[in-house]
Amino acid sequence: MIEEIYRAEYGRAVSVLTRVLGDLDLAEEAVQDAFTTAAEQWPVKGVPPAPAGWIITTARNRAIDRLRRETKGHEKHAQAALLQHEPEEEVGDVPDDRLRLIFTCCHPSLALQAQVALTLKLLGGLTTAEIARAFLVPEPTMAQRIVRAKGKIRAARIPYRVPRDADLPERLKAVLAVVYLIFNEGYLDKQELAGEAIRLGRVLAQLMPDEPEVWGLLALMLLVASRRDARVVDGSLVPLAEQDRSRWDANLIAEGQDIVRRCLRWNRPGPYQLQAAINAVHSDPPTDWHQVVALYDQLLAITPSPVVALHRAVAVAEVDGPAVALREVEALDLDRYHLFHAVRADLLQRLGEDPTAAWEAALERAEHPAERDLLRKRLGLAADEQDRADDGDQPDDDPQPRGNATGV
């Protein structure tokens, strides 16, 4: 119970307390104090009727008590007195403090890694140890990264507010990129991170309901997550065509497709909405490859990148055949990217040519164990079945994240 409320309400409580106290560390301390008190009291006295409100009020009172106790000079005393006044409600476009906190955590003057860590810590309520584990960084390194970022927010006065309209599109892009990065990091094997990203996506959609790209990102994450259990089996990736569709999550698909339809009506396309739309098409088999190519054309027009072009070529192979696709793939400057070689290998194989070297090049460059596993299998297949070219074998064409298509 407390665990659930902690996950759901930690970010909101920290954001409110940050506004009230004007300091991230004080806010975090106060909220943690309040949850400690809750853990002591609730099992005895029962859970209060409005637990989230209780946490915020308790945290606020704790912070005031603490400041009073620690008060020596006039200045701090004045500060404690000031805190007793309910701060005036700011009248603006977005009333929720969590939005301010998100935009502060994802301020472009902070390194991307720091933005990610702060977002997970302050909004997601993850501990430094959890974040360090998720990003395979020693805990002291992660702790130092967070302390440094908070120090910069304080000293350089990174503002605690939602950016003005003129800056909003660029700033929102940065926020969405952070959420999507968290999702990609977690998608294959750290599902609590992916779940946290989806939760943040839902919060953003609730707070900024008029931003189509916010919904696009949410739909994209839902649709990609819906195939997770069919996508990774025994630690190995399963290509789209070979996935067991009964293991797709029908609820996530329905929710994702519903959002995609709403985005279409909006008719203000953006990279996340288009990627969501592509995934929505795949969620509705048999895949309408013409539609996928058309969507990739749009995506390529908005975010011209060789990675998008590579994914487009996979769809082209289904529409115009592997020879056309191979010509397009070979024009791309993506030698360092494992998927480039994997797609090439598959197309060569379908054309009756020897794909071994290309599979090997893909394996050399792939990092994730599940991806490597799939490639190793392909290499075995390729070696065994060279003489049986036209067996319709698929490359890893699931348009999952990992370096896909945001244009960054």
Add this chain to the structure above:
Amino acid sequence: MTQKYLLSIYQPDGEVPPPEILDPIMANLETLNEEMRAKGAWVFAVGLHPPSTATVLRAKDDDVLMTDGPFTEGKEHIGGFTIIQAADLDEALEWGRKLATVLNPLSVEVRPIAFA
């Protein structure tokens, strides 16, 4: 309450650009300084002689060591700086952005001043 920021201008060592390039830049810089003054942001601004004119001093025991040249080795050094006051980093970055645009392709570092 405002915060002061140091806007340091980094420029590559070597020849100073000829007047036909430098003059319009200096004129634009003066226009920007005027804008900063008008908005109450401008505190102080200087341009420096090249790093080859610098001398570095460091106390050691009872002595002070003296070396010729700038403190850091490198291809770029501070060529000048502007001090501004701003409400927050976003406002400071807005001035920094204008300064970097005027001084293109030089880099501008924005750093909060702790005390003065």
